[in-house]
Amino acid sequence: MSDRGEIGKRIDAALLGRRSRRSQVVALCDSIDDLERRFADLADAVDRIVGATVDGDIAAASREGIRQLFFDGEFGRGYVRAVSADLAELRRRAEVIRRRVERETVNLGVVGMTKAGKSTLLRAVTGLDTSVIPSSKDLPTTAALSRIVHGSGAPEAVLRLHTWESFRDGYLQPLHDSAKLGNAPRTVEEFAARRYPAPESLTDAEIDTQSYLWKVHEAQESLPSYRDLLTHRGEMTVLIRELLPYVAYPTTADAHRNRPYHAVREVVITTKFPEINDARIGLVDLPGAGEAGLDVARHFVARLHNDVDLMLMVKFPDDNSSFMTTDDHKVVNLAEGARSGVALADFFAVVLNRKHHPQDRDAADRDRQQDEAYAGLRKALEHRNIRIFRVNAQDPAQVRAELVLPLLDHLAADLAAMDHAAMGAVLAFAREVAGRIERYAAALTERARDAGRLLDTERFQIVEAVDELRIDLGNDLLALVQRYEAEVQRGEPDPVMRAAIADGVRQVKEWLPGWLANEAARGKEVDPLSNPERDYRTARHRISEAFHPVGASLRLSTAPLYRDIAARLRTHLSEHLVGDPDTPDTLANLERVAADNGAPKLAAALAELRTLDTGYGNVVLRVGRPIIRGIGFDAESPEEDDARSEAESREELARRMFTPDAAPAAPVAGRSAPRARTIPGDATQLREQLRASIEYALTTLEKRLTEEARGLRSVLYHAADLFVDKVIRTNRIEAEYRELCTPHRVAIWPELFGGGAVRLEETLARIRDDAEALRRDAIRLTTEAAL
Numbered sequence: 104m105s106d107r108g109e110i111g112k113r114i115d116a117a118l119l120g121r122r123s124r125r126s127q128v129v130a131l132c133d134s135i136d137d138l139e140r141r142f143a144d145l146a147d148a149v150d151r152i153v154g155a156t157v158d159g160d161i162a163a164a165s166r167e168g169i170r171q172l173f174f175d176g177e178f179g180r181g182y183v184r185a186v187s188a189d190l191a192e193l194r195r196r197a198e199v200i201r202r203r204v205e206r207e208t209v210n211l212g213v214v215g216m217t218k219a220g221k222s223t224l225l226r227a228v229t230g231l232d233t234s235v236i237p238s239s240k241d242l243p244t245t246a247a248l249s250r251i252v253h254g255s256g257a258p259e260a261v262l263r264l265h266t267w268e269s270f271r272d273g274y275l276q277p278l279h280d281s282a283k284l285g286n287a288p289r290t291v292e293e294f295a296a297r298r299y300p301a302p303e304s305l306t307d308a309e310i311d312t313q314s315y316l317w318k319v320h321e322a323q324e325s326l327p328s329y330r331d332l333l334t335h336r337g338e339m340t341v342l343i344r345e346l347l348p349y350v351a352y353p354t355t356a357d358a359h360r361n362r363p364y365h366a367v368r369e370v371v372i373t374t375k376f377p378e379i380n381d382a383r384i385g386l387v388d389l390p391g392a393g394e395a396g397l398d399v400a401r402h403f404v405a406r407l408h409n410d411v412d413l414m415l416m417v418k419f420p421d422d423n424s425s426f427m428t429t430d431d432h433k434v435v436n437l438a439e440g441a442r443s444g445v446a447l448a449d450f451f452a453v454v455l456n457r458k459h460h461p462q463d464r465d466a467a468d469r470d471r472q473q474d475e476a477y478a479g480l481r482k483a484l485e486h487r488n489i490r491i492f493r494v495n496a497q498d499p500a501q502v503r504a505e506l507v508l509p510l511l512d513h514l515a516a517d518l519a520a521m522d523h524a525a526m527g528a529v530l531a532f533a534r535e536v537a538g539r540i541e542r543y544a545a546a547l548t549e550r551a552r553d554a555g556r557l558l559d560t561e562r563f564q565i566v567e568a569v570d571e572l573r574i575d576l577g578n579d580l581l582a583l584v585q586r587y588e589a590e591v592q593r594g595e596p597d598p599v600m601r602a603a604i605a606d607g608v609r610q611v612k613e614w615l616p617g618w619l620a621n622e623a624a625r626g627k628e629v630d631p632l633s634n635p636e637r638d639y640r641t642a643r644h645r646i647s648e649a650f651h652p653v654g655a656s657l658r659l660s661t662a663p664l665y666r667d668i669a670a671r672l673r674t675h676l677s678e679h680l681v682g683d684p685d686t687p688d689t690l691a692n693l694e695r696v697a698a699d700n701g702a703p704k705l706a707a708a709l710a711e712l713r714t715l716d717t718g719y720g721n722v723v724l725r726v727g728r729p730i731i732r733g734i735g736f737d738a739e740s741p742e743e744d745d746a747r748s749e750a751e752s753r754e755e756l757a758r759r760m761f762t763p764d765a766a767p768a769a770p771v772a773g774r775s776a777p778r779a780r781t782i783p784g785d786a787t788q789l790r791e792q793l794r795a796s797i798e799y800a801l802t803t804l805e806k807r808l809t810e811e812a813r814g815l816r817s818v819l820y821h822a823a824d825l826f827v828d829k830v831i832r833t834n835r836i837e838a839e840y841r842e843l844c845t846p847h848r849v850a851i852w853p854e855l856f857g858g859g860a861v862r863l864e865e866t867l868a869r870i871r872d873d874a875e876a877l878r879r880d881a882i883r884l885t886t887e888a889a890l
Contacts, residue, residue: 110508111382113515114209118383120519124204124526132197135533138880139190142540145873146183149173149547178546186543189536196529199443202409203525208252208385209514210410215417216430220456224417224496225251225388228507230377231258235343236388237351247350247367249388250410251374258343258374265368267291267333274365275322282315291333295326325362332366346370378503382511387411412514412521413449414438417496419456420476427483435484444528445521448488449513453480454506457495537881544878568852569840576675577831583667584827587820596812597819599660600653604808607650611801614645619790638789642797643734646804647723650731653808654723657815661715664819665690668712668826679850680843701842708829715822726811730803734796 174180215221222238229236229251235258236249265273267290275287275294288294302316332339341349349367376384387410416434420426438451455477459469473493480491492506514521622638669689673681680696682689690709698706830836844851 110511110515111380114382114384114511114518117515117518118207118209121204121206121522124522128197128201128204128526131529131533132194132201134880134883135190135194135197138537138540139194141873141876141880142186142190145544145547146187148873149183173550178543178550182543186536186539189539193529193532193536196443196532199408200526200529203412203443203522206410206412208383209412209511209518210250210385210387211510212387212389212411212414213417214389214414214434216419219417219419220458220496221388221417224454224456224502225386227496227499227502228376228386229253229372229374230499231343231372231374235260235346235350235372237347237354247364247370249350249370249372250385251372251388252385253376253379253382254373255375256373258372260341260343260346260349260373261371262339262341262349262367263369263371264332264335264337264339265366266336269368270333270366273368275319278315278318278322282312282319283309284316284319291326291330294323295330297323299323321362322365325360325365328361329363329366332363335366343372343374346372377499379507384511408441408443411441412518413510414441414451415454415510416451417454417456418476418480419458420472426476426479435487435489444525446488446524448490449517449521449524452490452492452510453484454496455480455491455493457493458497460495460497541878541881544875544881548875548878564855565841565845565848566837568848568855569837569844572675572844572851573831573837573840576671577827579671579674580668580823580827580831583671584820584823587664587816587823591813591817591820594813595816596809597660597815600656600812600815601809603653603656604650604805604812607646607653608801608805610649611646611797614649615794615797618645619794622790623786638793639734639796642793643731646731646734646797646800647727650723650727650804650808653727658716660815661819662687664715664823665713668823669693675851676844677847677850679847697839697843700846702839704833704836705830705839705843708826711829712822712826715818723808726807727804730800730807734800 213221213225215224222233222236225236226232231251271287271289271294279285279287284299288297299316299319302313302320305313305316348361348363350364350370352364353361416431416438418431435451439447442450455473457469457473459466463469477491477493484491492509494501494506496502618641666684669681669684672693673684681693690713694706694709694713697703697709848855
């Protein structure tokens with residue numbers, strides 16, 4: 104056996120290995136949660152089939168066939184309930200493993216019958232006295248679960264408190280169930296006021312509930328001593344010397360109304376264990392087995408699962424319990440159920456408390472009784488390889504040397520193997536459950552197909568309905584195209600761009616007189632002819648700034664077209680497929696839906712339409728910038744033909760965007776030669792020349808940009824016309840509309856497809872998809888479990 108220091112290092116290494124499993128365990132828990140949720144959703148969808156088959160438009164034979172397919176046979180409702188229960192159990196087991204790998208100490212859980220010496224043993228290990236761990240010769244003392252952790256520093260105690268709800272659900276309701284009292288009071292006020300039957304008034308037939316009823320009376324009568332604690336929420340630190348009422352039952356009759364332990368969910372005591380050095384160890388003090396009115400298996404088995412690495416049963420043999428008693432067997436069975444895949448021999452041990460010394464007068468009789476008890480225990484437990492330790496709990500040195508150190512040595516050596524066994528047990532169960540789910544999903548997929556064949560739906564109506572929808576949608580979109588065409592023929596400029604142009608002209612005209620006046624005043628101090636280009640540069644910057652919103656207006660000009668098209672699509676395809684036309688991403692969303700639902704040509708047409716903004720370009724940079732650059736002291740004065748040459752015709756751009764095979768336009772002929780500016784003789788001539796240059800540029804800008812605004816209407820017209828061609832007249836577009844609309848036919852054509860048969864068929868389609876996804880989840884979980 105290792106020495107104390109070596110054991111501490113080995114336990115640290117074992118705990119480090121345990122921590123390395125955390126990410127794996129968390130991933131497993133997440134996978135189980137996802138699988139459980141998906142299975143529950145699928146089971147709900149199958150149940151909804153009952154409602155879907157109620158309508159009279161489904162033939163009676165089909166209804167009965169569908170019911171039999173889904174609710175009878177091997178994979179019927181009984182199978183679903185069994186798998187649901189398995190998933191809940193798998194989730195619970197995985198949570199036990201998660202709690203296991205999150206522990207920072209190795210924990211020994213200690214349980215014992217009243218008078219067995221459990222509290223004495225805990226004092227021997229921890230060095231705490233009876234003010235913290237009391238004992239009683241006749242009555243149980245442990246009232247709240249306590250965790251005692253080996254650590255440095257002064258002892259401290261932290262109370263983890265109940266809320267009223269957790270106290271009611273975890274303590275009062277089980278007692279009410281056992282006492283056959285019905286539901287526990289809903290509020291603390293109702294509990295304080297409720298009148299319970301007196302335990303002594305019970306009949307012989309009710310006597311088995313008496314101990315539980317006493318517990319309810321004790322909790323009610325002592326309520327003032329812990330009521331405020333139930334509202335404290337969270338944790339509370341108390342001095343060690345004040346801890347006793349929070350962990351132990353009162354020992355005097357006059358203190359029976361002082362039971363603050365009722366509000367305590369758990370006590371965590373940190374203290375330095377004598378002679379243990381730095382081993383990270385914790386003890387979990389479990390309320391005694393066999394205690395009247397308290398069902399250990401029900402209230403504390405979860406603690407064994409979540410908090411205990413090794414469980415000790417303390418036993419003191421007397422005339423009535425020399426051998427394995429019924430309560431002893433119950434504790435062993437409790438350990439069997441709580442070992443979580445770990446071998447029972449590694450998880451459970453028995454401490455046979457000598458409780459006497461060699462010099463005692465009756466030592467010989469006690470030794471004989473101990474030997475008989477040991478032989479009886481060996482015979483009862485040898486087939487399970489359960490270890491039995493014989494120590495005197497009143498001798499701390501013996502307890503440490505012959506019990507604690509051997510147990511720590513065992514955990515240091517075998518903790519990794521125990522964790523591996525616990526994890527392996529969960530993974531084996533996960534594979535088993537996942538296999539059942541995979542078989543169910545495969546069967547459900549096939550049954551959904553069979554049920555679809557049973558339905559007498561009128562699928563040919565889809566073809567007719569889609570063809571009619573395409574024609575109606577086409578007529579609606581053509582009317583929109585004709586409206587844009589009429590605006591082009593009337594030579595109407597785009598109103599949004601025209602307004603931006605007018606605003607730019609207005610800003611420059613309002614700015615120019617004042618700026619020129621300021622420059623005249625400034626010319627008295629600084630000779631403007633010394634740097635004439637400065638004023639021209641200022642004019643270019645201000646005009647560019649005024650006309651900048653014209654370029655941004657393009658997005659505002661295309662928005663009405665997008666909105667008009669989205670509104671018409673929504674009218675015919677329903678709001679289930681097409682969102683709010685006023686929402687900017689409506690067409691983008693429809694493009695994704697079309698691409699994902701067998702309508703690639705419609706998706707491509709929408710994608711091309713939405714590139715209109717970028718395909719058109721920035722009109723101010725393309726048309727306005729060359730004109731503005733003509734404002735300069737040493738620049739040539741552009742004639743009208745020169746301005747035109749700087750910008751490509753908007754009609755030509757539209758022709759090239761929407762008629763890809765068209766030949767380029769012929770170059771402009773008859774261009775005039777540029778005229779050079781004359782050099783001004785003084786500041787007045789400079790300002791006049793500057794004014795003339797700006798006014799000329801402003802007039803040219805307004806004219807050319809207005810022509811662009813007219814051309815934009817032509818571009819919008821061509822874009823709408825091309826979109827209609829692609830979504831209405833393209834070959835096999837009807838097939839795409841069928842793929843897109845069939846899953847949503849109830850919303851699109853409620854008067855035609857609003858019956859139960861269609862709803863059922865839609866449910867079956869979802870079940871097929873969900874079953875396949877569930878099958879993939881099950882396979883993935885099985886693979887993860889194998890890894």
